[in-house]
Amino acid sequence: MKATVRALLIAIVSLTSVVALVGSNLAVGGTVFNYQTAKTDSNDPSFYQPSITSEPYPLTSATKVKNVIFLIGDGMGLNQVALAGSAVAGPSGKLHIERLPVSGLVRTHSSNSRVTDSAAAGTALACGVKTNNGVIGMTPDGKAYISILEAAQARGMATGLVATSTISHATPASFGSHAKSRKLEPAICEQLIAGRINVLFGGGRKYFLPQSDPNSGRKDDVDLLARAQAAGYTYVQTPAELRSVDASHVLGLFQYDALKTREPEPPLATLAQKAIRLLRKASRESSDNRQGFFLMIEGSQIDWECHANRPAGAIRQTLLFDQAVEAAVDFALKDGNTLVIVTADHETGGLTLIGGGNEDKGDTELTVKWTTKGHSAAPVGIWALGPGASRFSGVQDNTEVPKKIAQLLGIRPFPRLVK
């Protein structure tokens, strides 16, 4: 077995991309640009304001968890975080993610592979059970398990999903649906609407349109937008509509396919802020205003840039995700009873950071190498802030994460089968 693993590792070590990172200057494929001045570069991350301090955010003495904001960086391994942090804040600086006061590691293997995909990893993080790659919200034998979002909803909490992919992509799908294959996105969208999740923000409008529409991604006549609106959803698709919407159930689909993560689209942090605002209000207007909310936010496209082995794109998507983390932390620190958890479903690209010299001598050069175009089996980081955060320190399996959330919310039993 060991020999096989070693042989596989040797086989996949192809050094496909080399990037030199020198201070704020990043050379990609021979092109040097400066993050502070390269406004016209498509990967310009000057939108991002790094923290003025690398001090950790404060620990809280509160013990009661009212709200949970669960942020998942798809494909965001520890080195993706380190690379993005180095790019904007230097080797000693920290992203907002890294300033969360509690940190640990998460193992990510699936039922049928050491290397998981987002469906199996999403199912583990949502439902607390292992499954095969490609399967959403059920075990390999087809038994559907309730997700932590569904369990929170059953407990009376308002719920939301935000992603930069289609809203029915593997990670958000794992929190609000159950399907034998991640490819069943039209059916997954139907489940998301039927599930009465309060806030759904992302891409994937094509799956909500009947096949008669030229932009449809469906092979039937179901008009899911009409169905959603009939069920009480307010539908928004522009930044202006997003700003003005104020309703208990909001469906925001900002592209036919995945989000472009470019203007004029609202950035992930804006979607996160709006979702928090709507969910806070929805939970206050519920019959028992102490129920709080559960929100999952995914930075979906870190994974995609890493599949393409594009360092600058991986940095940009990680920074966009980090802005959403900052938005969640800002709310949590003011609220006092909100638990923020940040992790990844898996690492993508087998990213390694090598080289580097003595920082005191101004030698901060790093070399970035990719060892695969697929996912890797590397453990990922987990960071937490707020009441109960300390539960997430140490090394844990990905299935333990929603179990800990369930314990903190008083949800029992968990995991459990869908009735």
Added chain:
Amino acid sequence: MSQRRTIVRVSATYDPAVRVGEMVRSGDPMQTVPDPDELVVAPVSGTVESVQFDPADHEFVIVIASQS
């Protein structure tokens, strides 16, 4: 003889076993996968012309150029 292009799609979870410019023979595995049922093999012999990531389907799209 004309050149024919054959598209092969494989899961993006695992590394493709082929790279652009490599020659493949019909039946060669396109990827190392944990489940033998998921194994995708080259349907034709030829040269790998491109390997592109398709985020919507989370797959690699491999184009094999061959003579027909």
